[in-house]
Amino acid sequence: MFYMPSRLYTGIDCLKKNAKALEGLGKKALLVTGKSSALKNGSQKDVVEVLESLNKTFEVFNQIEENPSIETVMKARDFGLLEGCDFVIGIGGGSPMDAAKAIALMMKHKEAGWEYLYDSKAASDTLPIVCIPTTCGTGSEATAVSVLTRTDLLTKKSSVHKLFPTMSFIDGKYLKSAPKSILNNTAMDALAHMYEGVLHSKATDYTWLCAKTGLELWKKNKDFLLGKREGEDADYQRLMDASTMAGMTIAQTGTTIPHSLSYPVTIRLGIPHGKAVSYFQAAYLKEAKKEDRDRLLLASGFTDPDQMHEFFLTLCQPEKISEEVLEIAVSEVKANEKKLAAVPFAVDESVIRRIAGFMN
Ligand SMILES: [Fe+2]
Structure with a gap:
């Protein structure tokens, strides 16, 4: 539906x-x-x-x-x-x-x-x-x-x-007067919604329709987000529309492991939501089926998950998350059966740990 x-x-x-x-x-x-x-x-x-x-x-x-x-x-x-x-x-x-x-x-x-x-x-x-x-x-x-x-x-x-x-x-x-950090972090949250909404067990061709269009709008703003050029009305509108399409995507599916891992990071370390969910996206993409990973990366204008992660590091300059908080995040996800069922590929503890950034 x-x-x-x-x-x-x-x-x-x-x-x-x-x-x-x-x-x-x-x-x-x-x-x-x-x-x-x-x-x-x-x-x-x-x-x-x-x-x-x-x-x-x-x-x-x-x-x-x-x-x-x-x-x-x-x-x-x-x-x-x-x-x-x-x-x-x-x-x-x-x-x-x-x-x-x-x-x-x-x-x-x-x-x-x-x-x-x-x-x-x-x-x-x-x-x-x-x-x-x-x-x-x-x-x-x-x-x-x-x-x-x-x-x-x-x-x-x-x-x-x-x-x-x-x-x-x-x-x-309305985005024009937003602080740059809010613009960057929330734009990364929208990207996360489209990635997780597609890499989700409830995803369909209809959710892909929303995510693909949203990603294609989103990718046109990368230079602007990085400060390589001035923003115009069209840039701000595209970011807003991409975010809404990302919302339409997760309204059908929901989010998965990266969002779940991010909650203790935000609650315990005060790291803003969009930044916190982005720590885990590249590793989540790497675990996904190649076909799904490739279509998401292509639509969002990245060649591979590492390049996407570099973009996040440059844009948001995230601080390091302590291993202690990551361990808490992993144990919360492990206990969340509903979230695990939302992942469209087999998940065990070692997969969750890799997505959280551990080398196992
Ligand atoms: Fe989110």
Whole structure:
């Protein structure tokens, strides 16, 4: 099955050009953002102008932190209900968009406690959700995932509900003011989604369609990412579209071992997600079937996994990960049967260790 029910509008100024799309969503929007990036990159201003042109009112909840917690989601839900909001607009990277999805679910089920997010028997209907990405990695604008931090368990745990946005607006111009490190790390995350989404037991020709097109867009930006030339509107738009197509890919499949290995790296060492997942991509490619490896490398413009890894080292200048953290990562992956089942080739401990960078 290929299922991606979100309406996608893409291109520079796509929100203003398609303002009418928001007409039937509700009367009062809850804007869900981080502290300041939505103000700096102009996305919030565009949203406000469009809402005002449609005679809609809004309130802003700008307290979404990195890796948003259940507590923040519930606080935003209460605020949104108190203000009488009837649809939700998430603006930013993965954190505000993922939080917006959970908030829209909890606002719809206003009597429920936070446990509802993890109740697989409960209904998944939400208030209308609009997503506006301002980074180029998460792909949350085209996925059903809402990753939240469980402070009670000291870990991140996705809601069990499938929460696709009602519609998303994918405008590359919001990337222009992003710090270079965020641009680089999130671009590498998008690449990881396309590699892992294809090297996945659920991959089909339809997911390849998304990944191949996304990779071909992505590869046109390598010189620009490396700082060899100035970025133009088309570059930023391609990075954003590639990220959305990567999201469409993993919305069907999911991610595999490199993403799983990266979680303890991020949690224990504070290494940003896109950088953390990239440590393991070249080794994952090397383990894959030659035919799959070759088509992925060709589409993304690399001759072999080592050349891709060199690109990552130059772009992100990653710090060394201690063996202790890598051992923890390996043991977590070993115990994760669902992730192991997602790998389309035979995996044993020595394979996991090689992907983690051990020489066995
Ligand atoms: Fe990712």
